[in-house]
Amino acid sequence: MKRLxxxxxxxLKQLEVREQTxxxxxxxxxxIISAVKEDGDAALVRLTKEFDAVDLTAFRxxxxxxxAAYESVPASLIRALETARKNISDYxxxxxxxxxxxxxxxxxxxxxxxxxxxxxxxxxxxxxxSYPSSVxxxxxxxxxxxxxxxxxxxxxxxxxxxxxxxxxxIAGVDEVFTIGGAQAIAALAYGTDSIPRVAKxxxxxxxxxxxxxxxxxxxVGIDMIAGPSEILILAxxxxxxxxxxxxxxxxxxxxxxxxxxLVTTSxxxxxxxxxxxxxxxxxxxxxxxxxxxxxxxxFILAESTADMFAIANEIAxxxxxxxxxxxxxxLPQIKNAGSxxxxxxxxxxxxxxxxxxxxxxxxAGTAKFSSPLGVDxxxxxxxxxxxxxxxxxxxxxxxxxxxESEGLTAHxxxxxxxxxxxxxxxx
Numbered sequence: 234m235k236r237l238x239x240x241x242x243x244x245l246k247q248l249e250v251r252e253q254t255x256x257x258x259x260x261x262x263x264x265i266i267s268a269v270k271e272d273g274d275a276a277l278v279r280l281t282k283e284f285d286a287v288d289l290t291a292f293r294x295x296x297x298x299x300x301a302a303y304e305s306v307p308a309s310l311i312r313a314l315e316t317a318r319k320n321i322s323d324y325x326x327x328x329x330x331x332x333x334x335x336x337x338x339x340x341x342x343x344x345x346x347x348x349x350x351x352x353x354x355x356x357x358x359x360x361x362x363s364y365p366s367s368v369x370x371x372x373x374x375x376x377x378x379x380x381x382x383x384x385x386x387x388x389x390x391x392x393x394x395x396x397x398x399x400x401x402x403i404a405g406v407d408e409v410f411t412i413g414g415a416q417a418i419a420a421l422a423y424g425t426d427s428i429p430r431v432a433k434x435x436x437x438x439x440x441x442x443x444x445x446x447x448x449x450x451x452x453v454g455i456d457m458i459a460g461p462s463e464i465l466i467l468a469x470x471x472x473x474x475x476x477x478x479x480x481x482x483x484x485x486x487x488x489x490x491x492x493x494x495l496v497t498t499s500x501x502x503x504x505x506x507x508x509x510x511x512x513x514x515x516x517x518x519x520x521x522x523x524x525x526x527x528x529x530x531x532f533i534l535a536e537s538t539a540d541m542f543a544i545a546n547e548i549a550x551x552x553x554x555x556x557x558x559x560x561x562x563x564l565p566q567i568k569n570a571g572s573x574x575x576x577x578x579x580x581x582x583x584x585x586x587x588x589x590x591x592x593x594x595x596x597a598g599t600a601k602f603s604s605p606l607g608v609d610x611x612x613x614x615x616x617x618x619x620x621x622x623x624x625x626x627x628x629x630x631x632x633x634x635x636x637e638s639e640g641l642t643a644h645x646x647x648x649x650x651x652x653x654x655x656x657x658x659x660x
Contacts, residue, residue, distance in 0.1 A: 234493070234507065234530035241543045244533055248548070262415045262444045269419035274426050280416040287389040292427050294398065294409040302398035310396060314403050317369055317587050324589030325377045328608040340624030346615045349379035350454070352429065353611060354421035355406070356436035357397055359388035359413055365400035366585060370592050370606065371435050372404035378611035384431055386421065388413025418445035422453045435593070435606065456606055460597040461490035464581055465550035467541050467563075470499040472556040476577055477502075478509035480554060483582050485526035486519040493530040494548070496541045503532045542566045549600040552581050571600045625651060 237244050268276040274292075281289050303311070334344040355371045357363065368385065375383050385401050387393070389411040401409055410428055412420060418438075424430030433454035434446060446455045464484040466477055481493040495506055514523050535541045542563070545553060549569035557563060560575040567573055571594030572584050585592045593606035620628070629648050636644035 234495075234510070234527055234532050236503065236532045236534065238534045240536060241540050241547070244535070244544055245547055248531065258440055258444050259448075262441055262448055265415040265441075266419040266422075266445060266448055269416055269425065270423050274428075277412055277416055277420060277425060277427075280414070281389060281412065284414055284416075285389055289389060289411065292410040292412050294411060299398045299402050299409060302393075302395035303402050305395045306399045311399065311403075313587075314365060314369065314396075314400055317366065318373060318403050320587055320589040321369055321373045321591070322377060325374045325591070325608050328374075329377065332614070338624070340621030340627075342617075342619040344617050346617065347612050348615065349381070350375075350432045350611050350613060351380070352382040352384065352431040352433075353380050354431040354434045354436075354453075355383065355385045356417060356421075356434065356438050356442060357385055357387040358436075358438055358442075359390045359393070363387070363394040363397055365394070365396040366592065367437065368397055368400035368406070369404050372401070372406050374591065374606060374608050375435075375611040376405045378608045380611050382429070382431070383407050384421065384429060385409045386412050386417040386428070388417075413442075414439075415441045415445035418442060418449060422449035433611070435610070437593070456593060456610060457595055457599065457603060459593075459595075461492060462487040463492040463494075463551035463596055464554065465494040465496060465545055465548055465552070466554040466556055467545055468495060468497045468499070468502060468554075468556040469538070469558060470497075470502060471558050472497075472502060473577060474502060474505035474509045475513075476580070477506045477556060478513050480581055481506075481510065481527075481530065482513055482517065482523055483580070484552065485523040485530070486517060487522075487526075489522050489525040490529075491526040492550075493526060494533060494550070495531070496533040496535055496544055498535050498538060498541065500534055503534060507532070545570070549595075549598045551594045551596045551600065552584070554579070554581060569598075569601045571595050571605055622651075 237247050265280060268280065277292065278289055281287050330347055332345040332347045334342065336342045353375045355368065357368055372383055383406050385406045385408070387397060387409070393411065398409065412428065418434060420428040421431050421434050431453060435456040437459050443458050447458055462484045464481060466480060468477055477495060481495065484491050485493050495503065497503060510527060514520055517523055533544060535544060546568045551571045552574065553567065553570035554574040555563050556577050564573065564575065572590055574581055574584060584590055591605045591607055595603040629652055632648050633645045
């Protein structure tokens, strides 16, 4: 990992901004989306054979197949998934809101209704990135919000992960289809004879999936455009370097592009953590991936505790750990972070799997203006008003004044005509 020192401005200037640049991806994705819009299922069959080398005649995974997958999963894993389901559900139930009604002013009723989105599509990657936990994290908030139809798509694979199908059953997914890539996003956005159109698409994917989500946004809603996984650890001299190294590696193993950072005022902690990383990485199943990610990671030696938090807020990491004495005292100093882990024992994998908060979290600094996936992402808000005649009369002068100041005489007339009709009724 690279070592950075200096004041806040110097350190932030040194930090690399690493982005994937695929100039040709956009054009390729737009062609895929166009083909699915025009040819529907026929395009899906053709594109699946081209990109996945699989001949498909049907996309839907039957309930019998889902049930069989559930039965094939070890009981211990089912218990873990059920525990995670309960914790995730309990946490997200607390996010629910029902709107409000205000009738304090005579003749005026104002309010807001919160209603669920009708349908949601969940994209679940295949291969080495096939995670049952992501099924739970995407589907359960939608279920809690009251979404009526949840559709899951996942790439066709002879070794389709049975735990993913088991998680879909546990989370209450309504339909599962074996289709992947940008073509799956297009199918969810526009619908085909086999795959229903949805109102919003959520879930992670590769650069083609992410680009497709960006392209169809507006036709449907999307959750976010997620980048590589990130973890930033704020630690003082009391922190355990073995814990820090383990947590950095827990994110490094996701992706060679993962961003792992330790920020501290203790040079001794940096050295001890580096030693631990070299030792611990040797036994990991994804050692090669970890080693590449670590090469681009950062040890940041800050000049003060205040600088540590200034750096963290500017980076706005996906996962932020505070491994310091009395970590709760520092919580008010965090302005920008996706998910915050307080203390030596609140390790990031707890959040990935079992604690309850969502693990679909903004990356690449977008935590400065966005939030983890939650119930609000699966609802929409509608405002409503009711005015009596007298209430309209009281408001009329101001509305007409504002409308005429903007040159919108039809707006003013919509108010005036009601006043005139009321005057006519009095004769």
